[in-house]
Amino acid sequence: MSSLDRVGKSLTEIEEKDWIVLHALERLIFSYEVIPPARIIRVSGLDRAEVEFRLNRLNGMKLIVGKGKGYSLVSAGLDAIALNAFVKRNLASALGKAIGMGKESDVIEVINDLGEEYAIKFYRIGRISFRAVRRKRGYTSTLAGHRWLITNMKAAKKEYDALRRLHPIGISVPEAIARERHAVLMRKVEAPMLSDIEVLDSPKEVLYDILDNIKRAYMVEGIVNSDLSEYNVLYDGERVWIIDWPQYVEKDHPNVSVLLDRDIFNILKFFKKKFKVDCKLESASFYVRGWSEKLEIF
Ligand SMILES: Nc1ncnc2c1ncn2[C@@H]1O[C@H](COP(=O)(O)OP(=O)(O)OP(=O)(O)O)[C@@H](O)[C@H]1O
Ligand SMILES: [Mg+2]
Incomplete structure (x- = not known):
């Protein structure tokens, strides 16, 4: 099962309070690489025991990593947030097959309630260098984590902006429908490279x-x-x-x-x-x- 399939499956298991804690982590990625639990408690508005319980669950679903002293959001967690947002906007209801799993992105088919097919491009910039660093140096602290998530959100925003400018003036690019976090939902093109x-x-x-x-x-x-x-x-x-x-x-x-x-x-x-x-x-x-x-x- 690909990591996106796993994320798709976890959408059905994530409970309301899990979402509150996941969104609290998301808000804190701009300020921390490793987020102290006290901040998560503060931002989520939930009590300590509840937050600890939720962090454990999210950890088990591999949407976050960490323990005791600090937690970080990982790519799968941001995937879940983005996918869920598309679902809530009625733009997606099920994941289809993978279209392109590449260096800097994963592109996957999605289907909405009307059975229409779209493509979502999830940005993965840093994935390769992250692995390379781990292999070479045996640690990940400096390049890991939130900085890459933010880079990927910026890349998605930039691509979305370009597609939204180019499509209406008749340039032959896929029509972009929406962006959420590091993901762009666009019309699927049936064509080989x-x-x-x-x-x-x-x-x-x-x-x-x-x-x-x-x-x-x-x-x-x-x-x-x-x-x-x-x-x-x-x-x-x-x-x-x-x-x-x-x-x-x-x-x-x-x-x-x-x-x-x-x-x-x-x-x-x-x-x-x-x-x-x-x-x-x-x-x-x-x-x-x-x-x-x-x-x-x-
Ligand atoms: N709108 C779309 N409809 C159908 N397929 C698409 C669409 N957008 C992208 N793809 C497929 O996904 C692949 C990767 O997309 P893209 O080139 O935008 O990402 P990338 O960052 O270059 O990824 P990679 O690192 O794999 O090269 C494309 O080669 C194409 O096959
Ligand atoms: Mg490409």
Whole structure:
């Protein structure tokens, strides 16, 4: 059972007072890496015995870690809070299958009461370095915990903001419906990653479609993805979908020009190598910036 499945299951077991204590921990992550029980008692408004009982339960469900002197919220605890919030907003009622379990995120299918399918992206930035640090140094104190949860909440917020700006102006990105904590709920796209596609009927058109989306994101909204590659473009046989925007930069960013060219370069390199489609960086770069109307693809 994946960690998200476990969290989904624990939603049915978490009682009202467990939630009160879990939410108290959540409020305190901005001030502590390890939260003293006295603070949890204060913020929750419950008495000591009750809080201790609840902390034990939450510990057993692996939503928090700690003992006696201090407790910390862990990723699964934040997952539970986010999922529960989506459920309360009637945006999700059951977890579906995992779509993408990657380095920096877990993407999972969810179904709402109407049987409609969506995707939720849970941010996991720090997961790898956290493990690496533990392996290398045998301790986790400095990199562990709340700082990463906060980083992940910021990343989700940033991606959500980008999708909410780009979708209404017709850029081909998944429509974001809601954000809770470190999780973004969006429309599910049925399409493989470009990197997994072996044959394209008209690769030139697909390349044009990608460059045209990059251009409009840049010219109309002033946004550059800055992590673009064949791994962040999906293609459903009719149109492309550009995903994964938490690291986007705005037009006034000091490195915007370099990042825009790097995005374009990555895509051109992929099309040249895999589909033998040639387009000069200068031509694509001028086109994306609106300096030239013409895009020469061979
Ligand atoms: N809206 C969506 N609908 C369907 N699948 C999606 C959606 N968003 C993301 N995915 C799938 O999840 C995968 C990971 O998403 P994304 O690229 O946004 O995250 P990531 O942070 O790059 O994760 P990773 O570390 O695995 O690369 C994508 O390759 C895609 O297969
Ligand atoms: Mg990605």
